[in-house]
Amino acid sequence: MIELNITVVGLGLIGGSLAMALKDLKPKNLWGIDIEKSTIEAAEKKCIIHKGYTKPEIPLKHSDIVIIALYPNLTEKFVKDNIKNFKKGAIITDVAGIKENLVNNINSFIPKSLDFIGGHPMAGSENKGLSFASKDIFNDANYIITPVEKNREENIKILESIAKKIGCKNVVRITPKAHDEIIAFTSHLTHVLAVALINSDILNVETSLFIAGSFKDGTRVADINSSLWVELLTSNRKNIINKIEVFEEKIETIKNAIKENNKSIIKSEFEKASLRRKELV
Numbered sequence: 001m002i003e004l005n006i007t008v009v010g011l012g013l014i015g016g017s018l019a020m021a022l023k024d025l026k027p028k029n030l031w032g033i034d035i036e037k038s039t040i041e042a043a044e045k046k047c048i049i050h051k052g053y054t055k056p057e058i059p060l061k062h063s064d065i066v067i068i069a070l071y072p073n074l075t076e077k078f079v080k081d082n083i084k085n086f087k088k089g090a091i092i093t094d095v096a097g098i099k100e101n102l103v104n105n106i107n108s109f110i111p112k113s114l115d116f117i118g119g120h121p122m123a124g125s126e127n128k129g130l131s132f133a134s135k136d137i138f139n140d141a142n143y144i145i146t147p148v149e150k151n152r153e154e155n156i157k158i159l160e161s162i163a164k165k166i167g168c169k170n171v172v173r174i175t176p177k178a179h180d181e182i183i184a185f186t187s188h189l190t191h192v193l194a195v196a197l198i199n200s201d202i203l204n205v206e207t208s209l210f211i212a213g214s215f216k217d218g219t220r221v222a223d224i225n226s227s228l229w230v231e232l233l234t235s236n237r238k239n240i241i242n243k244i245e246v247f248e249e250k251i252e253t254i255k256n257a258i259k260e261n262n263k264s265i266i267k268s269e270f271e272k273a274s275l276r277r278k279e280l281v
Helices: 013-023 037-045 071-082 101-108 155-166 176-199 215-223 226-235 237-259 263-281
Strands: 006-009 030-033 051-053 063-070 090-094 113-121 143-144 170-173
Touching: 006 013, 013 030, 037 051, 063 071, 071 090, 071 101, 071 226, 090 155, 101 113, 101 176, 113 155, 113 176, 143 155, 143 176, 155 170, 176 215, 176 226, 176 237, 226 237, 237 263
Parallel strands: 006 030, 006 063, 030 051, 063 090, 090 113, 143 170
Antiparallel strands: 113 143
């Protein structure tokens, strides 16, 4: 890591947290790019980065690794707008929660001298912004890498090594298509359900007096960045609609069992869920 110049684009929650974790690896230079000068100043003051820039072309031409922590559409736009500014041979990666369209689109115009490798650290919180950043969010987290045929094996291994060094427990390679299919269930559906659960409450001023752990756990992710999630869900709509329809079938099964007082089906569904959760979590 000592000889590498690394730039993090977008110093929000994830970008800021990555910068904090990367700083501990002691790269030659750790630079940050953000459109907000105040964010750059805060990152420099907290020594999260060595130096920050609002003009991407300054650090990009010297950066060996560029990690883009922006919304998916902005990630693609950033690469396209700065295609001539990247250092020849640079590794470019991202942190977006959707992969297939993003990876395919960027690789359709990126030159052979650059290597864009999709990445998705499975870490974060319901908060946003540099003030909530913490390197600890990567401890024991999963890191998904979505390489394609044109990616260089040595560059993939560099990203895998970095992911492990910042604390990630599992680093997984998977195709962009498979990533979006799986993430529709493990992340996108859970956010949709949390939002639907919160919004299904008939206005009752006393509801808050009846809330305990299960409600808090089940709805934590309902307090989300709505602009980001509109983009994620609409970009992955085919997969998320499929998962919602499967969920609707399951909820209908339980609903009918309760309606018909079918205790054996209710018990069976709960027992299956208990066993499956032990396998997954």
